Amino acid sequence: QVQLVQSGAEVKKPGASVKVSCKASGYTFTSYAMHWVRQAPGQRLEWMGWINAGNGNTKYSQKFQGRVTITRDTSASTAYMELSSLRSEDTAVYYCARGRWVVRGVTTYYFDYWGQGTLVTVSS
Amino acid sequence: SYELTQPPSVSVSPGQTARITCSGDALPKQYAYWYQQKPGQAPVLVIYKDSERPSGIPERFSGSSSGTTVTLTISGVQAEDEADYYCQSADSSGTGVFGGGTKLTVL
Numbered sequence: 001q002v003q004l005v006q007s008g009a010e011v012k013k014p015g016a017s018v019k020v021s022c023k024a025s026g027y028t029f030t031s032y033a034m035h036w037v038r039q040a041p042g043q044r045l046e047w048m049g050w051i052n053a054g055n056g057n058t059k060y061s062q063k064f065q066g067r068v069t070i071t072r073d074t075s076a077s078t079a080y081m082e083l084s085s086l087r088s089e090d091t092a093v094y095y096c097a098r099g100r101w102v103v104r105g106v107t108t109y110y111f112d113y114w115g116q117g118t119l120v121t122v123s124s
Numbered sequence: 125s126y127e128l129t130q131p132p133s134v135s136v137s138p139g140q141t142a143r144i145t146c147s148g149d150a151l152p153k154q155y156a157y158w159y160q161q162k163p164g165q166a167p168v169l170v171i172y173k174d175s176e177r178p179s180g181i182p183e184r185f186s187g188s189s190s191g192t193t194v195t196l197t198i199s200g201v202q203a204e205d206e207a208d209y210y211c212q213s214a215d216s217s218g219t220g221v222f223g224g225g226t227k228l229t230v231l
Contacts, residue, residue: 045167045222104155106214106216106218108220109214109218110212112178114167116165
């Protein structure tokens with residue numbers, strides 16, 4: 001069965017960086033994209049970016065461009081999301097989610113499996 | 125930026141039918157997806173491509189689309205269906221967008 005297991009909770013100071021991992025199992029890692037979605041307290045889900053686990057291509061939300069980097073290690077079937085220049089507003093639960101592509105006029109995606117989430121707290 | 129609009133809350137009694145709507149200008153052109161999220165848990169996909177149900181999702185969950193509004197219908201609501209429900213679709217560039225979420229309360 002498909003499983004996405006994320007790393008544990010993090011507490012960071014403003015200005016620092018955080019790197020969250022997502023280990024995949026139960027499917028061929030390189031055949032799918034991995035996305036990252038975050039949820040701040042009381043807020044809606046927010047898409048951050050994706051990585052094509054096969055060729056390493058990435059795309060990021062304009063909101064996070066320049067601060068987020070998504071990478072992967074195919075030998076470990078693991079994706080990573082690093083967010084830099086952290087501020088208090090980045091306090092949120094960060095999820096990895098396996099993406100499924102859909103073409104209807106434009107190419108878009110949805111998420112069929114999610115990791116358990118990683119709480120990142122930014123506080124001085 | 126493109127937004128999807130959901131009602132903040134819906135309440136129904138057990139056994140009744142719950143309908144949760146999601147509105148967005150691009151919904152006639154883009155599919156909608158629905159996720160269920162229980163407290164402290166990750167979202168779970170319950171409907172994809174407007175009305176398709178993933179394997180393992182009970183038949184009481186269904187989806188429909190009409191113009192700029194999509195609807196998640198839960199027939200014969202059970203206590204275990206109490207959760208937050210989020211719709212998701214895409215803007216004109218294909219970027220994924222989520223609705224604000226609807227809290228379903230089973231009275």
